[in-house]
Amino acid sequence: MSEQQHTEAGRRSGGVLNVFAHSFLVVWVVMAAGPLIWVAISSLRPHADLVADPFGLPTNLAWENFTNAWTNADIGRYTLNSLIILAGSLTGTMLLGSMAAYVLARFSFRGNRVIHLLFVGGMMFPVFLALVPLFFVLNNFGLLNTRQGLIIVYIAYSLPFTTFFLVSFFRTLPTGVQEAATLDGASHTRTFFQIMMPMARPGLISIGIFNFLGQWNQFVLPRVLNVGDPDDAVLPQGLAALMVQQGYEGDWGALYAGVTMAMLPVLVVYVTFQRQVQTGLTAGAVR
Protein backbone atom coordinates (compact mmCIF):
# COMPACT_ATOMS: atom_id res chain seq x y z
CA MET A 1 0.00 0.00 0.00
CA SER A 2 1.42 3.36 -0.94
CA GLU A 3 1.68 6.12 1.57
CA GLN A 4 -1.18 8.04 -0.01
CA GLN A 5 -3.57 5.10 -0.05
CA HIS A 6 -2.68 4.42 3.52
CA THR A 7 -3.66 7.85 4.78
CA GLU A 8 -6.71 7.78 2.48
CA ALA A 9 -7.92 4.59 4.12
CA GLY A 10 -7.09 5.96 7.51
CA ARG A 11 -9.10 9.08 6.90
CA ARG A 12 -12.09 7.10 5.67
CA SER A 13 -12.06 4.79 8.67
CA GLY A 14 -11.62 7.84 10.84
CA GLY A 15 -14.69 9.36 9.26
CA VAL A 16 -16.81 6.28 9.84
CA LEU A 17 -15.55 6.01 13.37
CA ASN A 18 -16.24 9.66 13.94
CA VAL A 19 -19.92 9.16 13.15
CA PHE A 20 -19.96 5.95 15.15
CA ALA A 21 -18.30 7.64 18.13
CA HIS A 22 -20.55 10.65 18.05
CA SER A 23 -23.73 8.58 17.87
CA PHE A 24 -22.78 6.60 20.97
CA LEU A 25 -21.59 9.67 22.77
CA VAL A 26 -24.81 11.51 22.03
CA VAL A 27 -26.87 8.57 23.26
CA TRP A 28 -25.14 8.84 26.62
CA VAL A 29 -25.61 12.61 26.72
CA VAL A 30 -29.34 11.94 26.44
CA MET A 31 -29.08 9.23 29.09
CA ALA A 32 -27.14 11.41 31.52
CA ALA A 33 -28.97 14.69 31.11
CA GLY A 34 -32.40 13.36 30.04
CA PRO A 35 -33.77 12.47 33.48
CA LEU A 36 -32.60 15.79 34.89
CA ILE A 37 -34.18 17.79 32.07
CA TRP A 38 -37.36 15.76 32.41
CA VAL A 39 -37.53 16.65 36.11
CA ALA A 40 -36.92 20.31 35.36
CA ILE A 41 -39.68 20.36 32.71
CA SER A 42 -42.10 18.44 34.93
CA SER A 43 -41.54 20.91 37.74
CA LEU A 44 -43.40 23.48 35.65
CA ARG A 45 -46.48 21.34 35.07
CA PRO A 46 -49.49 21.02 37.37
CA HIS A 47 -50.07 17.69 39.10
CA ALA A 48 -53.14 16.74 37.01
CA ASP A 49 -51.17 17.11 33.75
CA LEU A 50 -48.36 14.96 35.13
CA VAL A 51 -50.77 12.14 35.93
CA ALA A 52 -52.42 12.30 32.53
CA ASP A 53 -49.21 12.40 30.50
CA PRO A 54 -45.81 12.31 32.20
CA PHE A 55 -44.01 13.17 28.97
CA GLY A 56 -45.84 16.32 27.92
CA LEU A 57 -44.47 19.80 27.75
CA PRO A 58 -45.81 22.48 30.08
CA THR A 59 -48.85 24.18 28.61
CA ASN A 60 -49.26 26.87 31.20
CA LEU A 61 -46.33 27.29 33.53
CA ALA A 62 -47.21 26.19 37.04
CA TRP A 63 -44.84 28.38 39.03
CA GLU A 64 -46.90 27.70 42.13
CA ASN A 65 -45.13 24.31 42.30
CA PHE A 66 -42.01 26.16 43.37
CA THR A 67 -43.72 28.26 46.02
CA ASN A 68 -45.49 25.14 47.28
CA ALA A 69 -42.22 23.23 47.53
CA TRP A 70 -40.31 26.13 49.05
CA THR A 71 -42.82 27.01 51.78
CA ASN A 72 -45.35 24.18 52.26
CA ALA A 73 -42.91 21.34 51.74
CA ASP A 74 -40.15 23.16 53.64
CA ILE A 75 -37.47 22.95 50.96
CA GLY A 76 -36.42 26.44 52.01
CA ARG A 77 -35.90 25.32 55.58
CA TYR A 78 -33.96 22.20 54.57
CA THR A 79 -31.72 24.28 52.31
CA LEU A 80 -31.02 26.66 55.17
CA ASN A 81 -30.21 23.74 57.49
CA SER A 82 -27.80 22.33 54.92
CA LEU A 83 -26.17 25.74 54.46
CA ILE A 84 -25.69 26.32 58.19
CA ILE A 85 -24.16 22.89 58.70
CA LEU A 86 -21.97 23.21 55.64
CA ALA A 87 -20.68 26.62 56.74
CA GLY A 88 -19.43 25.07 59.96
CA SER A 89 -18.26 21.74 58.67
CA LEU A 90 -16.43 23.00 55.59
CA THR A 91 -14.57 25.69 57.55
CA GLY A 92 -13.68 23.18 60.26
CA THR A 93 -12.58 20.52 57.80
CA MET A 94 -10.33 22.86 55.88
CA LEU A 95 -8.81 24.37 59.03
CA LEU A 96 -8.21 21.17 60.98
CA GLY A 97 -7.26 19.21 57.88
CA SER A 98 -4.65 21.71 56.72
CA MET A 99 -3.24 22.14 60.25
CA ALA A 100 -2.71 18.41 60.66
CA ALA A 101 -1.45 18.00 57.11
CA TYR A 102 1.04 20.86 57.41
CA VAL A 103 2.59 19.47 60.56
CA LEU A 104 2.71 15.94 59.17
CA ALA A 105 4.18 17.08 55.88
CA ARG A 106 6.84 19.56 57.03
CA PHE A 107 8.07 18.44 60.44
CA SER A 108 9.88 15.30 61.43
CA PHE A 109 9.07 14.15 64.93
CA ARG A 110 8.53 10.94 66.80
CA GLY A 111 5.17 9.42 65.82
CA ASN A 112 4.82 11.32 62.56
CA ARG A 113 4.45 8.21 60.46
CA VAL A 114 2.09 6.55 62.91
CA ILE A 115 -0.27 9.54 62.96
CA HIS A 116 -0.10 9.83 59.19
CA LEU A 117 -1.01 6.15 58.82
CA LEU A 118 -3.80 6.56 61.35
CA PHE A 119 -5.39 9.27 59.21
CA VAL A 120 -4.82 7.50 55.91
CA GLY A 121 -6.21 4.27 57.32
CA GLY A 122 -9.56 5.98 57.84
CA MET A 123 -10.08 6.09 54.07
CA MET A 124 -10.15 2.33 53.77
CA PHE A 125 -12.99 1.44 56.10
CA PRO A 126 -16.72 1.46 55.41
CA VAL A 127 -18.65 4.09 57.39
CA PHE A 128 -21.25 1.47 58.18
CA LEU A 129 -18.96 -0.47 60.47
CA ALA A 130 -18.75 2.46 62.86
CA LEU A 131 -22.31 3.68 62.44
CA VAL A 132 -23.98 2.07 65.44
CA PRO A 133 -21.26 2.92 68.00
CA LEU A 134 -21.03 6.41 66.51
CA PHE A 135 -24.72 6.92 67.20
CA PHE A 136 -24.15 6.17 70.88
CA VAL A 137 -20.93 8.18 71.11
CA LEU A 138 -22.90 11.20 69.92
CA ASN A 139 -25.73 10.35 72.25
CA ASN A 140 -23.34 10.27 75.22
CA PHE A 141 -21.95 13.69 74.35
CA GLY A 142 -25.49 15.04 74.00
CA LEU A 143 -24.77 15.84 70.36
CA LEU A 144 -27.35 13.56 68.77
CA ASN A 145 -29.89 15.41 66.58
CA THR A 146 -27.99 18.67 66.89
CA ARG A 147 -26.30 20.76 64.25
CA GLN A 148 -23.04 20.91 66.18
CA GLY A 149 -22.98 17.13 66.33
CA LEU A 150 -23.48 16.77 62.60
CA ILE A 151 -20.84 19.42 61.91
CA ILE A 152 -18.25 17.66 64.07
CA VAL A 153 -19.01 14.26 62.53
CA TYR A 154 -18.76 15.66 59.00
CA ILE A 155 -15.39 17.15 59.92
CA ALA A 156 -14.16 13.91 61.49
CA TYR A 157 -15.14 11.79 58.49
CA SER A 158 -13.67 14.25 55.98
CA LEU A 159 -10.33 14.43 57.80
CA PRO A 160 -8.72 11.23 56.46
CA PHE A 161 -8.92 12.16 52.81
CA THR A 162 -8.36 15.88 53.37
CA THR A 163 -5.23 15.22 55.40
CA PHE A 164 -3.96 12.63 52.97
CA PHE A 165 -4.46 14.94 49.99
CA LEU A 166 -2.97 18.01 51.68
CA VAL A 167 0.05 16.19 53.12
CA SER A 168 1.21 15.32 49.63
CA PHE A 169 0.39 18.85 48.53
CA PHE A 170 2.32 20.60 51.31
CA ARG A 171 5.29 18.38 50.58
CA THR A 172 5.54 19.76 47.06
CA LEU A 173 5.83 23.37 48.25
CA PRO A 174 9.36 24.82 48.28
CA THR A 175 11.18 24.88 51.61
CA GLY A 176 13.11 28.07 50.90
CA VAL A 177 10.24 30.41 51.67
CA GLN A 178 9.56 28.74 54.99
CA GLU A 179 13.24 29.03 55.99
CA ALA A 180 13.33 32.69 54.99
CA ALA A 181 10.30 33.37 57.16
CA THR A 182 11.93 31.63 60.13
CA LEU A 183 15.09 33.68 59.66
CA ASP A 184 12.98 36.85 59.63
CA GLY A 185 11.68 35.83 63.03
CA ALA A 186 8.19 34.65 62.10
CA SER A 187 6.73 32.12 64.50
CA HIS A 188 5.61 28.72 63.22
CA THR A 189 1.97 29.72 63.52
CA ARG A 190 2.52 32.93 61.62
CA THR A 191 4.48 31.11 58.91
CA PHE A 192 1.60 28.70 58.51
CA PHE A 193 -1.24 31.18 58.29
CA GLN A 194 0.46 33.95 56.36
CA ILE A 195 2.82 32.07 54.08
CA MET A 196 2.04 28.39 53.69
CA MET A 197 -1.76 28.64 53.54
CA PRO A 198 -1.73 31.23 50.71
CA MET A 199 0.89 29.19 48.87
CA ALA A 200 -1.25 26.06 49.15
CA ARG A 201 -4.30 27.74 47.66
CA PRO A 202 -4.69 25.54 44.54
CA GLY A 203 -4.63 22.42 46.70
CA LEU A 204 -7.02 23.92 49.22
CA ILE A 205 -9.47 24.82 46.46
CA SER A 206 -9.43 21.29 44.99
CA ILE A 207 -10.00 19.58 48.30
CA GLY A 208 -12.46 22.30 49.31
CA ILE A 209 -14.67 21.55 46.29
CA PHE A 210 -14.37 17.84 46.98
CA ASN A 211 -15.51 18.34 50.57
CA PHE A 212 -18.21 20.83 49.61
CA LEU A 213 -19.91 18.35 47.29
CA GLY A 214 -19.35 15.42 49.64
CA GLN A 215 -20.80 17.18 52.67
CA TRP A 216 -23.63 18.87 50.79
CA ASN A 217 -24.71 15.51 49.36
CA GLN A 218 -24.14 13.50 52.53
CA PHE A 219 -27.08 11.19 53.18
CA VAL A 220 -26.03 8.33 55.45
CA LEU A 221 -24.73 10.36 58.40
CA PRO A 222 -27.75 12.69 58.74
CA ARG A 223 -30.11 9.75 58.11
CA VAL A 224 -28.70 8.11 61.24
CA LEU A 225 -27.57 10.99 63.43
CA ASN A 226 -30.19 13.64 62.70
CA VAL A 227 -33.53 11.98 63.28
CA GLY A 228 -35.08 14.22 65.92
CA ASP A 229 -37.27 17.05 64.69
CA PRO A 230 -38.24 16.71 60.98
CA ASP A 231 -37.69 20.47 60.72
CA ASP A 232 -33.97 19.93 61.31
CA ALA A 233 -33.54 17.68 58.28
CA VAL A 234 -30.86 18.54 55.73
CA LEU A 235 -31.69 18.83 52.04
CA PRO A 236 -31.18 15.23 50.84
CA GLN A 237 -33.12 13.97 53.87
CA GLY A 238 -35.88 16.50 53.26
CA LEU A 239 -36.27 15.45 49.63
CA ALA A 240 -36.49 11.78 50.56
CA ALA A 241 -39.16 12.64 53.12
CA LEU A 242 -40.94 14.83 50.59
CA MET A 243 -41.14 11.94 48.16
CA VAL A 244 -42.80 9.68 50.70
CA GLN A 245 -45.20 12.45 51.69
CA GLN A 246 -46.14 13.43 48.12
CA GLY A 247 -46.65 9.79 47.27
CA TYR A 248 -49.67 9.87 49.57
CA GLU A 249 -50.87 13.41 49.14
CA GLY A 250 -50.12 13.48 45.45
CA ASP A 251 -48.52 16.71 44.38
CA TRP A 252 -45.77 15.56 42.07
CA GLY A 253 -45.40 19.03 40.62
CA ALA A 254 -44.18 20.23 44.01
CA LEU A 255 -41.89 17.20 44.36
CA TYR A 256 -40.26 17.90 41.00
CA ALA A 257 -39.97 21.57 41.90
CA GLY A 258 -38.22 20.58 45.12
CA VAL A 259 -35.81 18.30 43.30
CA THR A 260 -35.16 21.01 40.72
CA MET A 261 -34.38 23.55 43.41
CA ALA A 262 -32.00 21.11 45.09
CA MET A 263 -30.36 20.25 41.77
CA LEU A 264 -29.96 23.59 40.03
CA PRO A 265 -27.56 25.42 42.38
CA VAL A 266 -25.17 22.46 42.46
CA LEU A 267 -25.28 22.12 38.68
CA VAL A 268 -24.74 25.86 38.18
CA VAL A 269 -21.75 25.85 40.53
CA TYR A 270 -20.43 22.75 38.77
CA VAL A 271 -20.77 24.16 35.24
CA THR A 272 -19.06 27.38 36.34
CA PHE A 273 -16.14 25.61 37.97
CA GLN A 274 -16.26 22.38 35.96
CA ARG A 275 -12.54 22.19 35.35
CA GLN A 276 -11.66 22.46 39.04
CA VAL A 277 -14.52 20.16 40.05
CA GLN A 278 -13.48 17.46 37.60
CA THR A 279 -9.81 17.56 38.56
CA GLY A 280 -10.67 17.85 42.25
CA LEU A 281 -13.00 14.87 42.24
CA THR A 282 -10.90 12.62 40.05
CA ALA A 283 -7.84 13.44 42.13
CA GLY A 284 -9.99 12.04 44.92
CA ALA A 285 -10.20 8.64 43.25
CA VAL A 286 -6.57 8.20 42.35
CA ARG A 287 -4.96 7.79 45.68
Added chain:
Amino acid sequence: MEVRTPREAESPPPPCTRLHLAAAFFLPPRFTPRRVRYDRRYRKLDTYRFISWFLFLPLLVYLLFVVSPFLQAFFYSMTDWSGFSSAYNFTGFENYERLWNDDAFWDAMGNSLVLLVLAPVITLGLGLFFAFMLNAGGRRRRNEAVSGVFGSRLYKVVYFFPQVLSLAIIAVIFARALSPRSGVLNEGLGAVGLDSWQREDWLGGDLALWCVLFVLCWSFVGFYVVLFSAAMSAIPGEIYEASLLDGANRSVTFFRITLPLTWDTVRTGWIYMGIQALDAFALVNVMVPEHGMDVVPSYLFEKAFRDGQAGYATAIGVALFLVTLVFSVLMMFVGRRERIEY
Protein backbone atom coordinates in the same frame (compact mmCIF):
# COMPACT_ATOMS: atom_id res chain seq x y z
CA MET B 1 17.64 17.01 61.02
CA GLU B 2 19.73 19.22 63.23
CA VAL B 3 23.31 18.43 63.95
CA ARG B 4 24.10 17.83 67.58
CA THR B 5 27.41 18.73 69.00
CA PRO B 6 28.80 16.02 71.29
CA ARG B 7 28.93 18.45 74.23
CA GLU B 8 25.20 19.18 73.96
CA ALA B 9 24.32 15.54 74.00
CA GLU B 10 26.53 14.89 77.00
CA SER B 11 25.16 17.46 79.38
CA PRO B 12 21.51 17.07 80.42
CA PRO B 13 19.94 20.35 81.54
CA PRO B 14 19.91 21.00 85.30
CA PRO B 15 16.57 20.18 86.99
CA CYS B 16 15.67 23.84 87.44
CA THR B 17 16.06 24.64 83.73
CA ARG B 18 14.20 21.49 82.88
CA LEU B 19 11.27 22.69 84.97
CA HIS B 20 11.38 26.05 83.25
CA LEU B 21 11.38 24.41 79.87
CA ALA B 22 8.46 22.19 80.83
CA ALA B 23 6.51 25.24 81.96
CA ALA B 24 7.39 27.08 78.77
CA PHE B 25 5.77 24.28 76.82
CA PHE B 26 2.38 25.27 78.14
CA LEU B 27 2.88 29.02 78.46
CA PRO B 28 2.49 31.51 75.64
CA PRO B 29 5.92 32.81 74.55
CA ARG B 30 5.36 36.27 76.04
CA PHE B 31 5.14 34.84 79.55
CA THR B 32 8.27 32.79 79.13
CA PRO B 33 11.27 34.19 81.04
CA ARG B 34 13.99 35.53 78.79
CA ARG B 35 16.54 33.23 80.29
CA VAL B 36 14.54 30.24 79.05
CA ARG B 37 13.71 31.84 75.73
CA TYR B 38 17.37 32.35 74.94
CA ASP B 39 18.25 28.82 76.02
CA ARG B 40 19.47 26.83 73.03
CA ARG B 41 16.96 24.08 73.75
CA TYR B 42 14.07 26.53 73.48
CA ARG B 43 13.91 26.42 69.71
CA LYS B 44 13.32 22.71 69.70
CA LEU B 45 10.72 23.08 72.40
CA ASP B 46 9.01 25.80 70.40
CA THR B 47 8.78 23.46 67.42
CA TYR B 48 7.32 20.65 69.50
CA ARG B 49 4.86 23.02 71.13
CA PHE B 50 3.69 24.08 67.68
CA ILE B 51 3.39 20.49 66.47
CA SER B 52 1.31 19.45 69.45
CA TRP B 53 -1.10 22.34 69.35
CA PHE B 54 -1.64 21.93 65.65
CA LEU B 55 -2.24 18.20 65.93
CA PHE B 56 -4.27 18.25 69.12
CA LEU B 57 -7.71 19.25 67.81
CA PRO B 58 -7.69 17.27 64.54
CA LEU B 59 -6.49 14.17 66.36
CA LEU B 60 -9.01 14.58 69.16
CA VAL B 61 -11.96 14.89 66.77
CA TYR B 62 -10.68 12.04 64.64
CA LEU B 63 -10.01 9.69 67.54
CA LEU B 64 -13.33 10.40 69.25
CA PHE B 65 -15.65 10.17 66.26
CA VAL B 66 -13.89 7.87 63.80
CA VAL B 67 -11.33 5.64 65.49
CA SER B 68 -13.16 4.94 68.73
CA PRO B 69 -16.46 3.90 67.06
CA PHE B 70 -14.48 1.61 64.74
CA LEU B 71 -12.80 -0.10 67.67
CA GLN B 72 -15.98 -0.24 69.72
CA ALA B 73 -17.74 -1.95 66.83
CA PHE B 74 -15.61 -5.06 67.20
CA PHE B 75 -16.43 -5.22 70.89
CA TYR B 76 -20.17 -4.56 70.63
CA SER B 77 -20.48 -7.17 67.89
CA MET B 78 -19.92 -9.74 70.65
CA THR B 79 -22.69 -8.50 72.93
CA ASP B 80 -26.46 -8.77 73.03
CA TRP B 81 -26.74 -4.99 73.34
CA SER B 82 -30.15 -3.66 72.24
CA GLY B 83 -29.08 -0.06 71.90
CA PHE B 84 -32.15 1.19 73.78
CA SER B 85 -30.46 0.97 77.17
CA SER B 86 -26.84 0.81 78.23
CA ALA B 87 -27.21 -2.75 79.54
CA TYR B 88 -25.58 -5.59 77.66
CA ASN B 89 -24.11 -9.04 78.18
CA PHE B 90 -21.02 -10.41 76.58
CA THR B 91 -22.11 -13.26 74.33
CA GLY B 92 -18.96 -14.16 72.45
CA PHE B 93 -19.55 -15.32 68.91
CA GLU B 94 -23.30 -15.80 69.29
CA ASN B 95 -24.12 -12.92 66.94
CA TYR B 96 -21.86 -14.34 64.27
CA GLU B 97 -23.47 -17.73 64.64
CA ARG B 98 -26.89 -16.16 64.23
CA LEU B 99 -25.57 -14.23 61.24
CA TRP B 100 -24.40 -17.45 59.65
CA ASN B 101 -27.93 -18.89 59.88
CA ASP B 102 -29.82 -15.71 58.99
CA ASP B 103 -31.44 -16.11 55.55
CA ALA B 104 -32.39 -12.44 55.34
CA PHE B 105 -28.75 -11.51 55.89
CA TRP B 106 -27.60 -13.86 53.14
CA ASP B 107 -30.20 -12.43 50.77
CA ALA B 108 -28.86 -8.96 51.47
CA MET B 109 -25.29 -10.21 51.13
CA GLY B 110 -26.17 -11.90 47.83
CA ASN B 111 -27.58 -8.65 46.48
CA SER B 112 -24.54 -6.73 47.68
CA LEU B 113 -22.20 -9.22 46.04
CA VAL B 114 -24.09 -9.04 42.73
CA LEU B 115 -23.66 -5.27 42.83
CA LEU B 116 -20.02 -5.63 43.88
CA VAL B 117 -19.25 -7.81 40.87
CA LEU B 118 -21.50 -6.41 38.14
CA ALA B 119 -21.51 -2.67 38.84
CA PRO B 120 -17.74 -2.22 38.34
CA VAL B 121 -17.73 -4.39 35.20
CA ILE B 122 -20.53 -2.40 33.56
CA THR B 123 -19.50 1.02 34.81
CA LEU B 124 -15.82 0.68 34.01
CA GLY B 125 -16.59 -0.97 30.66
CA LEU B 126 -18.83 1.89 29.62
CA GLY B 127 -16.41 4.41 31.09
CA LEU B 128 -13.48 3.01 29.10
CA PHE B 129 -15.57 2.81 25.93
CA PHE B 130 -16.75 6.41 26.10
CA ALA B 131 -13.35 7.70 27.19
CA PHE B 132 -11.69 5.95 24.24
CA MET B 133 -14.32 7.34 21.88
CA LEU B 134 -13.70 10.83 23.27
CA ASN B 135 -9.95 10.55 22.91
CA ALA B 136 -9.51 8.49 19.77
CA GLY B 137 -12.84 8.59 17.94
CA GLY B 138 -12.22 11.87 16.17
CA ARG B 139 -11.76 12.42 12.47
CA ARG B 140 -8.10 11.85 11.82
CA ARG B 141 -6.23 15.04 11.07
CA ARG B 142 -3.02 15.28 9.18
CA ASN B 143 0.08 14.60 11.31
CA GLU B 144 -1.96 13.15 14.13
CA ALA B 145 -2.26 9.48 14.93
CA VAL B 146 -5.31 9.85 17.15
CA SER B 147 -7.56 12.77 17.70
CA GLY B 148 -10.30 13.52 20.15
CA VAL B 149 -13.84 14.00 18.95
CA PHE B 150 -15.14 17.48 18.40
CA GLY B 151 -16.72 18.89 21.56
CA SER B 152 -15.21 16.36 23.94
CA ARG B 153 -15.10 19.00 26.68
CA LEU B 154 -18.85 19.44 26.40
CA TYR B 155 -19.47 15.69 26.54
CA LYS B 156 -17.40 15.41 29.67
CA VAL B 157 -19.26 18.28 31.33
CA VAL B 158 -22.65 16.65 30.71
CA TYR B 159 -21.51 13.13 31.61
CA PHE B 160 -20.37 14.40 34.98
CA PHE B 161 -23.81 15.79 35.94
CA PRO B 162 -24.97 12.78 38.01
CA GLN B 163 -21.70 12.79 39.93
CA VAL B 164 -22.29 16.20 41.50
CA LEU B 165 -25.84 15.36 42.57
CA SER B 166 -26.69 13.68 45.83
CA LEU B 167 -27.52 9.99 45.51
CA ALA B 168 -30.69 10.81 47.45
CA ILE B 169 -31.80 13.18 44.68
CA ILE B 170 -30.98 10.56 42.05
CA ALA B 171 -32.95 7.99 44.01
CA VAL B 172 -35.98 10.31 44.16
CA ILE B 173 -35.83 10.94 40.41
CA PHE B 174 -35.63 7.26 39.52
CA ALA B 175 -38.22 6.23 42.09
CA ARG B 176 -40.63 8.48 40.22
CA ALA B 177 -39.45 7.33 36.80
CA LEU B 178 -39.90 3.67 37.72
CA SER B 179 -43.13 4.05 39.62
CA PRO B 180 -45.92 1.75 38.38
CA ARG B 181 -48.52 4.48 37.86
CA SER B 182 -47.62 7.31 35.47
CA GLY B 183 -43.94 6.49 35.83
CA VAL B 184 -41.94 7.33 32.76
CA LEU B 185 -40.76 3.78 32.12
CA ASN B 186 -44.22 2.22 32.07
CA GLU B 187 -45.74 5.09 30.11
CA GLY B 188 -42.85 4.97 27.66
CA LEU B 189 -43.27 1.24 27.11
CA GLY B 190 -46.97 1.81 26.57
CA ALA B 191 -46.29 4.60 24.10
CA VAL B 192 -44.14 2.40 21.85
CA GLY B 193 -46.62 -0.47 22.02
CA LEU B 194 -44.77 -2.70 24.46
CA ASP B 195 -47.66 -2.83 26.90
CA SER B 196 -46.84 -6.40 27.83
CA TRP B 197 -43.47 -5.24 29.19
CA GLN B 198 -45.08 -2.89 31.67
CA ARG B 199 -44.60 -3.97 35.25
CA GLU B 200 -46.34 -3.14 38.48
CA ASP B 201 -43.30 -3.91 40.56
CA TRP B 202 -40.15 -2.48 39.01
CA LEU B 203 -38.93 -1.62 42.48
CA GLY B 204 -40.89 -4.05 44.62
CA GLY B 205 -39.99 -7.50 43.36
CA ASP B 206 -37.11 -9.39 41.83
CA LEU B 207 -36.41 -6.60 39.39
CA ALA B 208 -35.49 -4.15 42.15
CA LEU B 209 -31.88 -5.35 42.25
CA TRP B 210 -31.44 -4.75 38.53
CA CYS B 211 -33.02 -1.31 38.82
CA VAL B 212 -30.60 -0.44 41.62
CA LEU B 213 -27.73 -1.79 39.52
CA PHE B 214 -28.84 0.33 36.59
CA VAL B 215 -29.13 3.53 38.61
CA LEU B 216 -25.78 2.86 40.29
CA CYS B 217 -24.02 2.47 36.95
CA TRP B 218 -25.89 5.41 35.48
CA SER B 219 -24.74 7.71 38.24
CA PHE B 220 -21.06 6.71 38.17
CA VAL B 221 -20.23 6.22 34.48
CA GLY B 222 -19.56 9.92 33.88
CA PHE B 223 -17.03 10.06 36.65
CA TYR B 224 -15.00 7.23 35.17
CA VAL B 225 -15.22 8.69 31.66
CA VAL B 226 -13.54 11.82 33.00
CA LEU B 227 -11.04 9.84 35.05
CA PHE B 228 -10.05 7.52 32.21
CA SER B 229 -9.87 10.20 29.60
CA ALA B 230 -7.48 12.13 31.82
CA ALA B 231 -5.35 8.97 32.02
CA MET B 232 -5.61 8.41 28.25
CA SER B 233 -4.65 11.93 27.29
CA ALA B 234 -1.46 11.46 29.31
CA ILE B 235 -0.30 8.79 26.84
CA PRO B 236 2.19 10.38 24.44
CA GLY B 237 1.07 10.66 20.82
CA GLU B 238 4.30 9.09 19.50
CA ILE B 239 3.24 5.71 20.86
CA TYR B 240 0.05 5.88 18.80
CA GLU B 241 2.00 7.03 15.75
CA ALA B 242 4.33 4.06 16.05
CA SER B 243 1.41 1.65 16.26
CA LEU B 244 -0.23 3.34 13.28
CA LEU B 245 2.93 2.82 11.25
CA ASP B 246 2.82 -0.85 12.20
CA GLY B 247 -0.69 -0.96 10.75
CA ALA B 248 -2.68 -1.39 13.96
CA ASN B 249 -6.39 -0.67 13.76
CA ARG B 250 -8.44 0.95 16.50
CA SER B 251 -9.38 -2.13 18.45
CA VAL B 252 -5.79 -3.37 18.45
CA THR B 253 -4.71 0.12 19.48
CA PHE B 254 -7.17 0.03 22.34
CA PHE B 255 -6.34 -3.41 23.69
CA ARG B 256 -2.59 -3.33 23.07
CA ILE B 257 -1.80 0.29 23.91
CA THR B 258 -4.53 2.30 25.60
CA LEU B 259 -5.74 -0.31 28.06
CA PRO B 260 -2.29 -1.47 29.26
CA LEU B 261 -1.11 2.10 29.66
CA THR B 262 -4.14 3.15 31.68
CA TRP B 263 -4.28 -0.11 33.64
CA ASP B 264 -3.22 1.43 36.94
CA THR B 265 -6.07 3.91 36.82
CA VAL B 266 -8.56 1.22 35.81
CA ARG B 267 -7.52 -0.97 38.72
CA THR B 268 -7.82 1.87 41.23
CA GLY B 269 -11.19 2.71 39.73
CA TRP B 270 -12.22 -0.91 40.15
CA ILE B 271 -11.58 -0.90 43.91
CA TYR B 272 -13.24 2.47 44.28
CA MET B 273 -16.33 1.48 42.30
CA GLY B 274 -16.58 -1.85 44.11
CA ILE B 275 -16.72 -0.11 47.48
CA GLN B 276 -19.30 2.36 46.19
CA ALA B 277 -21.41 -0.49 44.82
CA LEU B 278 -21.19 -2.36 48.11
CA ASP B 279 -22.78 0.64 49.82
CA ALA B 280 -25.81 1.57 47.63
CA PHE B 281 -27.56 2.53 50.87
CA ALA B 282 -29.09 5.80 49.71
CA LEU B 283 -30.57 4.17 46.61
CA VAL B 284 -32.12 1.26 48.47
CA ASN B 285 -33.28 3.39 51.40
CA VAL B 286 -34.99 6.05 49.27
CA MET B 287 -35.88 4.33 46.02
CA VAL B 288 -36.97 0.84 46.99
CA PRO B 289 -40.21 0.54 48.95
CA GLU B 290 -39.92 -1.16 52.32
CA HIS B 291 -39.24 -4.91 52.20
CA GLY B 292 -38.56 -4.70 48.47
CA MET B 293 -34.95 -5.72 48.76
CA ASP B 294 -32.02 -5.25 51.08
CA VAL B 295 -28.32 -4.76 50.69
CA VAL B 296 -26.01 -5.32 53.65
CA PRO B 297 -25.91 -1.66 54.76
CA SER B 298 -29.68 -1.26 54.60
CA TYR B 299 -30.17 -4.51 56.52
CA LEU B 300 -27.72 -3.27 59.15
CA PHE B 301 -29.61 0.02 59.35
CA GLU B 302 -32.93 -1.75 59.92
CA LYS B 303 -31.53 -4.04 62.60
CA ALA B 304 -29.85 -1.21 64.47
CA PHE B 305 -32.35 1.62 64.30
CA ARG B 306 -35.69 -0.11 63.79
CA ASP B 307 -35.42 -3.51 65.48
CA GLY B 308 -33.22 -2.39 68.38
CA GLN B 309 -30.53 -5.02 67.88
CA ALA B 310 -27.47 -2.81 68.01
CA GLY B 311 -25.12 -5.65 68.93
CA TYR B 312 -26.29 -7.82 66.06
CA ALA B 313 -26.12 -4.86 63.69
CA THR B 314 -22.47 -4.22 64.53
CA ALA B 315 -21.76 -7.89 63.77
CA ILE B 316 -23.26 -7.24 60.32
CA GLY B 317 -20.97 -4.21 60.10
CA VAL B 318 -17.95 -6.39 60.84
CA ALA B 319 -19.05 -8.82 58.12
CA LEU B 320 -19.31 -5.90 55.69
CA PHE B 321 -15.87 -4.76 56.75
CA LEU B 322 -14.44 -8.22 56.06
CA VAL B 323 -15.98 -8.30 52.59
CA THR B 324 -14.54 -4.85 51.82
CA LEU B 325 -11.14 -5.93 53.11
CA VAL B 326 -11.08 -9.19 51.14
CA PHE B 327 -12.23 -7.40 48.00
CA SER B 328 -9.59 -4.66 48.30
CA VAL B 329 -6.77 -7.06 49.05
CA LEU B 330 -7.86 -9.33 46.20
CA MET B 331 -7.94 -6.44 43.76
CA MET B 332 -4.55 -5.24 44.93
CA PHE B 333 -3.01 -8.54 43.93
CA VAL B 334 -5.15 -9.51 40.94
CA GLY B 335 -3.94 -7.77 37.84
CA ARG B 336 -0.94 -6.21 39.45
CA ARG B 337 1.82 -5.59 37.00
CA GLU B 338 4.96 -3.59 36.57
CA ARG B 339 4.25 0.08 36.46
CA ILE B 340 4.96 1.40 33.00
CA GLU B 341 6.81 4.68 32.89
CA TYR B 342 6.63 6.88 29.85
